[in-house]
Amino acid sequence: MIEIQNVSKIYHTSSQDVLALDDVSLHVKKGEIFGIIGLSGAGKSTLIRCINMLEKPSSGRIIVDGEDITALEKHLLREKRQKIGMIFQHFNLLSSRTVFDNIMFPLEIARVPRKEAQQRVMELLEMVELVDKARAYPEQLSGGQKQRVGIARALANDPKILLSDEATSALDPQTTSSILHLLKEINRQLNLTILLITHDMGVIKEVCDRVAVIDNSKIVEVGDVLSILASPSSPTSKSFVGTMMNQELPEDLLHHNGNSSTIIRVSFVGTSTGEPVISSMIQNYSIHANILYANIDRVKDTPFGILTLELMGPKDAVDEGIHFLHEQGVEIEVLKNA
Numbered sequence: 306m307i308e309i310q311n312v313s314k315i316y317h318t319s320s321q322d323v324l325a326l327d328d329v330s331l332h333v334k335k336g337e338i339f340g341i342i343g344l345s346g347a348g349k350s351t352l353i354r355c356i357n358m359l360e361k362p363s364s365g366r367i368i369v370d371g372e373d374i375t376a377l378e379k380h381l382l383r384e385k386r387q388k389i390g391m392i393f394q395h396f397n398l399l400s401s402r403t404v405f406d407n408i409m410f411p412l413e414i415a416r417v418p419r420k421e422a423q424q425r426v427m428e429l430l431e432m433v434e435l436v437d438k439a440r441a442y443p444e445q446l447s448g449g450q451k452q453r454v455g456i457a458r459a460l461a462n463d464p465k466i467l468l469s470d471e472a473t474s475a476l477d478p479q480t481t482s483s484i485l486h487l488l489k490e491i492n493r494q495l496n497l498t499i500l501l502i503t504h505d506m507g508v509i510k511e512v513c514d515r516v517a518v519i520d521n522s523k524i525v526e527v528g529d530v531l532s533i534l535a536s537p538s539s540p541t542s543k544s545f546v547g548t549m550m551n552q553e554l555p556e557d558l559l560h561h562n563g564n565s566s567t568i569i570r571v572s573f574v575g576t577s578t579g580e581p582v583i584s585s586m587i588q589n590y591s592i593h594a595n596i597l598y599a600n601i602d603r604v605k606d607t608p609f610g611i612l613t614l615e616l617m618g619p620k621d622a623v624d625e626g627i628h629f630l631h632e633q634g635v636e637i638e639v640l641k642n643a
Contacts, residue, residue: 312365340513390459449480469501535572
């Protein structure tokens with residue numbers, strides 16, 4: 306659905322050139338929720354603005370639904386943009402218009418017949434659960450309600466892609482959860498491709514199928530969310546995962562038994578979270594195990610758990626036990642060898 310090919314973006318200033326994107330390539334599949342996570346200044350906002358050509362890449366191509374939008378004439382690009390919805394961090398609602406008229410606005414620009422447009426607005430108000438707020442003005446709404454209006458407006462022209470630019474970062478945790486639930490429902494009901502950017506790994510965990518990690522203008526890691534949570538490979542990914550679940554052990558725990566024990570981190574995904582694999586390992590290989598850290602959560606709708614264990618016993622038995630865990634399909638990282 307979205308193919309980003311070797312995209313770079315350079316901002317030219319009077320004093321220097323600033324490289325905002327450096328040879329970025331990504332593929333977003335039709336119907337998935339794809340996340341891009343990075344710190345402020347990493348380049349994620351520039352990337353999402355290049356996808357709808359609010360920013361023109363300095364080089365590279367962006368193909369949306371089979372069409373290279375970087376090569377389109379202005380009038381064709383305007384038509385293409387109508388099928389790319391966008392929601393913003395600060396809502397960007399028109400204060401002089403009611404909720405109904407804010408959602409109507411893009412339909413007016415597209416010159417949709419008024420009766421058809423009014424019917425579409427009512428459908429969208431039902432979808433975002435704001436029918437009772439149709440005649441209210443933005444100043445009369447909460448932050449979450451304003452963002453629901455923003456989502457409805459972004460869906461007005463029946464887009465094929467929905468872009469979310471830090472859409473929940475200005476909201477409290479409870480409201481964030483409700484907005485993310487709404488995005489999941491929209492994705493499910495409409496089979497709509499959603500690409501969102503965020504600096505919050507919790508948002509990625511809640512709604513995304515896959516994620517790209519951007520750092521210093523480059524994509525440093527791409528994968529399904531469960532894999533990156535279980536085994537992040539880049540320092541940036543490890544840092545983001547660490548903000549959500551503390552996986553780092555204090556030095557005194559790593560060395561409190563000297564060199565006589567092995568410490569491993571075990572990641573459980575899906576059905577493996579309900580299997581007694583640790584108990585089986587202890588019984589089968591006569592190993593003693595000490596739990597140093599444990600956490601269980603859900604990634605989208607899949608159970609996910611992390612367990613850090615200190616294993617004590619003969620080295621051969623410990624090695625066989627670790628091999629047994631590998632065979633059971635759980636992810637293992639050896640933090641310290643005996």
